[in-house]
Amino acid sequence: xxxxxxxxxxxxxxxxxxxxxxxxxxxxxxxxxxxxxxxxxxxxxxxxxxxxxxxxxxxxxxxxxxxxxxxxxxxxxxxxxxxxxxxxxxxxxxxxxxxxxxxxxxxxxxxxxxxxxxxxxxxxxxxxxxxxxxxxxxxxxxxxxxxxxxxxxxxxxxxxxxxxxxxxxxxxxxxxxxxxxxxxxxxxxxxxxxxxxxxxxxxxxxxxxxxxxxxxxxxxxxxxxxxxxxxxxxxxxxxxxxxxxxxxxxxxxxxxxxxxxxxxxxxxxxxxxxxxxxxxxxxxxxxxxxxxxxxxxxxxxxxxxxxxxxxxxxxxxxxxxxxxxxxxxxxxxxxxxxxxxxxxxxxxxxxxxxxxxxxxxxxxxxxxxxxxxxxxxxxxxxxxxxxxxxxxxxxxxxxxxxxxxxxxxxxxxxxxxxxxxxxxxxxxxxxxxx
Ligand code: NAD
Numbered sequence: 001x002x003x004x005x006x007x008x009x010x011x012x013x014x015x016x017x018x019x020x021x022x023x024x025x026x027x028x029x030x031x032x033x034x035x036x037x038x039x040x041x042x043x044x045x046x047x048x049x050x051x052x053x054x055x056x057x058x059x060x061x062x063x064x065x066x067x068x069x070x071x072x073x074x075x076x077x078x079x080x081x082x083x084x085x086x087x088x089x090x091x092x093x094x095x096x097x098x099x100x101x102x103x104x105x106x107x108x109x110x111x112x113x114x115x116x117x118x119x120x121x122x123x124x125x126x127x128x129x130x131x132x133x134x135x136x137x138x139x140x141x142x143x144x145x146x147x148x149x150x151x152x153x154x155x156x157x158x159x160x161x162x163x164x165x166x167x168x169x170x171x172x173x174x175x176x177x178x179x180x181x182x183x184x185x186x187x188x189x190x191x192x193x194x195x196x197x198x199x200x201x202x203x204x205x206x207x208x209x210x211x212x213x214x215x216x217x218x219x220x221x222x223x224x225x226x227x228x229x230x231x232x233x234x235x236x237x238x239x240x241x242x243x244x245x246x247x248x249x250x251x252x253x254x255x256x257x258x259x260x261x262x263x264x265x266x267x268x269x270x271x272x273x274x275x276x277x278x279x280x281x282x283x284x285x286x287x288x289x290x291x292x293x294x295x296x297x298x299x300x301x302x303x304x305x306x307x308x309x310x311x312x313x314x315x316x317x318x319x320x321x322x323x324x325x326x327x328x329x330x331x332x333x334x335x336x337x338x339x340x341x342x343x344x345x346x347x348x349x350x351x352x353x354x355x356x357x358x359x360x361x362x363x364x365x366x367x368x369x370x371x372x373x374x375x376x377x378x379x380x381x382x383x384x385x386x387x388x389x390x391x392x393x394x395x396x397x398x399x400x401x402x403x404x405x406x407x408x409x410x411x412x413x414x415x416x417x418x419x420x421x422x423x424x425x426x427x428x429x430x431x432x433x434x
Contacts, residue, residue: 001025001184004073004080006103008035008066010046010158010262010329011120011151012083017055018162020064022187027073028066039066047328047355050159070103074110079180081149082107082131083120086266093269095124104131108138116180118147122207122267124274128171128200145177148200150207155262156326167194171203208274211267212285217252218259219288222295225255225433235433236414255433257338257386257412258295261323262331265289296334299412300341302430306382306408312346315405317376320387321356321364328355330363334412335386339364350376354389374399381406388413397424 001024005016008030016028030036035045042059044052058064067073074080084099100121107117117135119128132146148171153161168185172178178197185195198206225235235255243250259265268289275282307314323333330336335351342349343366352370353360361369370376373392377383377400385392393415401407407426409416414431421429 001078001180002076003027003184004029004070004077006030006070006073006080006082006107007084007099007121008032008039008045009083009085010048010155010327011153012081013039013044013046013055014048014051014153014158014162015081015083015120015151017051017058017064018159019184020058020061021054021163022184024063024184026058026064027077028064029070029073030066030068033068036066036068047326048155048158049326054159070106071110074107074115075112077111077115079116079118079147079184080107080111081118081120083151086121086123086270088266088269093273095122095266095270095273097123097127097130100127100131101134104134105138108135108142111135111139111142111144114143114176116145116147116177118149118181120149120151122150122211122263122270123148123204124208124270125201125204127204145172145174146200147172147177147181148203149181150203152207152210155329156324165193167196169196169198169203169206171198171200173200208267208271211263212271212282212288214252215259215264215268215292216284216288218254218256218264219291219295221253221255222258222432223291226295226298228433233433238433255414257299257334257432258292260332260334260336262329265292265332296337299334299338299432302412302432303338303342303382303384303410304345306410306428306430307347311342313348314346314381315348315350315379316342317370317373317380317383318342318349318351318367319353319373319376319383319385319392320389321351321353321360322387325387325389326355328359330356330359333387335360336363338384338386339367343367350380352376353387354391356387374403378403379405382408382410385409385411385413385415388415397421397426401425 003024003026005012005028008028016026020026038045082103086095089096128146128148170181228235239253242248243253268285272282272286321335350368350370408428409421409426410430418429
């Protein structure tokens, strides 16, 4: 199959590279010249474990290339994937479809022969039909079908998720498009990964329902964590106790600083908005959004409390700023609301993150970047564990405590235990829900 992948962000680049590894001929297109220049030079513009190796392998095999020229990439392709961003539209919570529709118009001008135009971006129900209309209007003679193929990969584990998915969802309107999609995903069919073929609307809805459910699960345990603190229970025990129930499952039950990232905040906002547009308020999702905001505020209170209620003049060392480990993605990371609040309260903030500096530098003005946790805590009043990178999981707590001005730990990921911290010389340890 010949595939054009429009958009080489976290989803487009991983998908393009993995499709080429399936044996397809893939051209990845992006408007950002700098990204394409880097990719042509063999550099990966994002941090995603394993992506560099797989990319180099498939470029060398002649199956994978990069271009800013959408027209040439789309010309003669069997399938064109739209994997551009769908951020929250300013002001109203809707998914901003500007990039998707602009790509659809450009694709319309460039298609030759029968082509399946596949939307991989997360888009509201009805968008694939709009894409269909836009393409038909821009090029009435184009021979094409649309397909919805939402992506479920997780940043930080994206290649494994793409190559060994829990399921692939394909929304189509006819057999012809279904056959092209089946051919593209044939290596996964052969290995018995479930491929779910639906109509367009159901496929679009599955993506939002999945993300809203996961955001709800996280928020549920975060709310339980708050109550655990009031009643003297330990949320880690509670998570384990409920997670062993097969109907509940143990994933997404780790209490923490509230969900963030490139998907959950914008997708829950978009789903709530879709509900409002249909006069069918998504009450659970709307509550989840509100509770998650409160969770983040509670984290700021925890840090303030650890500073004896006075941030002014204190030095806070923050370990981890990306929204989760193994990515450089800072979009809607909890650090972006927590750190400015600390600085606003007069604290001096030092941060360390294995991959976050390139993105985080501009987003976190006023922080001091350090190279390692031990340097960050020198003379600090509080250390805050914000992102659970492996690098922060086995720190020498005695050394940390010994170099701080006052040895206080706020562990927003529950990596350590109170007894461990106190034994190592910390005077206070505060976790989440314990
Ligand atoms: P991203 O912002 O990292 O990448 C989007 C890319 O598209 C950018 O490089 C941009 O320059 C490019 N682009 C925009 N318009 C273009 C055009 N007309 N032609 C060519 N290139 C164009 O976004 P992302 O994180 O990869 O997300 C893409 C979509 O996938 C979103 O809808 C998102 O919700 C969804 N998604 C993301 C994830 C994730 O973990 N990031 C997971 C599942 C689904």
